Amino acid sequence: MAIRVKRGASGRRLDFLAKLRPLLRASVDPERMVRSVASLLAVEVGQYCIVDWVDKRGTIRRLECEHADASRRARLRVLCDDARFEEGSRVPRLVASGGAEILSRVSEQARQRSLPDVTVLDGERVRSYMAASVVVKGVTVAVFTLVVTHGTRRYDESDLAFLVAVADWTGLGLENSPTPTRREAQPRTSSGTMPRVSLPPRTSSGFSAEEASTAVRRTTPLRKGG
Numbered sequence: 001m002a003i004r005v006k007r008g009a010s011g012r013r014l015d016f017l018a019k020l021r022p023l024l025r026a027s028v029d030p031e032r033m034v035r036s037v038a039s040l041l042a043v044e045v046g047q048y049c050i051v052d053w054v055d056k057r058g059t060i061r062r063l064e065c066e067h068a069d070a071s072r073r074a075r076l077r078v079l080c081d082d083a084r085f086e087e088g089s090r091v092p093r094l095v096a097s098g099g100a101e102i103l104s105r106v107s108e109q110a111r112q113r114s115l116p117d118v119t120v121l122d123g124e125r126v127r128s129y130m131a132a133s134v135v136v137k138g139v140t141v142a143v144f145t146l147v148v149t150h151g152t153r154r155y156d157e158s159d160l161a162f163l164v165a166v167a168d169w170t171g172l173g174l175e176n177s178p179t180p181t182r183r184e185a186q187p188r189t190s191s192g193t194m195p196r197v198s199l200p201p202r203t204s205s206g207f208s209a210e211e212a213s214t215a216v217r218r219t220t221p222l223r224k225g226g
Contacts, residue, residue, distance in 0.1 A: 016040070034051055052091045063142070065080035100163065106128060132166075
């Protein structure tokens with residue numbers, strides 16, 4: 001049974017990659033490319049996919065909020081317009097580190113403490129979370145955030161590894177885009193203040209000790225050697 005489940009997951013990921021390749025090869029502007037990847041992630045990996053973007057001035061802003069259910073996207077995007085990023089919070093931290101992280105099971109305390117910017121529709125609660133940065137030529141240009149709000153699905157290490165791979169491929173797509181992404185070396189939050197840019201040690205965690213048993217933090221990128 002375990003082998004059958006593993007093969008099923010592998011098959012779904014191969015299908016995903018087949019759909020991803022044309023998106024990354026399309027001659028579109030960088031923001032449109034990232035939006036397309038986010039839409040695919042929401043549908044194929046689920047359930048929510050949020051994209052935070054670092055523009056050419058180094059300002060972090062919420063670019064897109066996608067949902068596996070297309071009927072919910074309009075309401076969700078209205079909520080995402082209100083996203084704000086505090087200095088040292090998870091998105092500026094991921095932008096600074098170029099890393100990835102996962103919290104397989106999210107308690108209400110963890111959500112309030114570590115994920116206040118993660119926007120979901122009224123009546124829903126974040127149950128599982130993971131995020132990965134998109135890096136172009138050593139500089140973070142975006143962060144993909146995926147969350148589960150209902151059902152029994154919980155992200156695991158294999159899901160995080162797959163998300164990191166998708167983020168890597170997206171970075172290559174942006175690098176090869178006719179209009180390559182460029183920005184200032186240091187990101188700014190939407191309020192205009194500079195976040196911390198010194199990298200935390202590899203063992204640091206934005207989660208509490210109680211959450212650490214279910215959290216995995218990558219403060220350095222999980223990138224393939226080149």
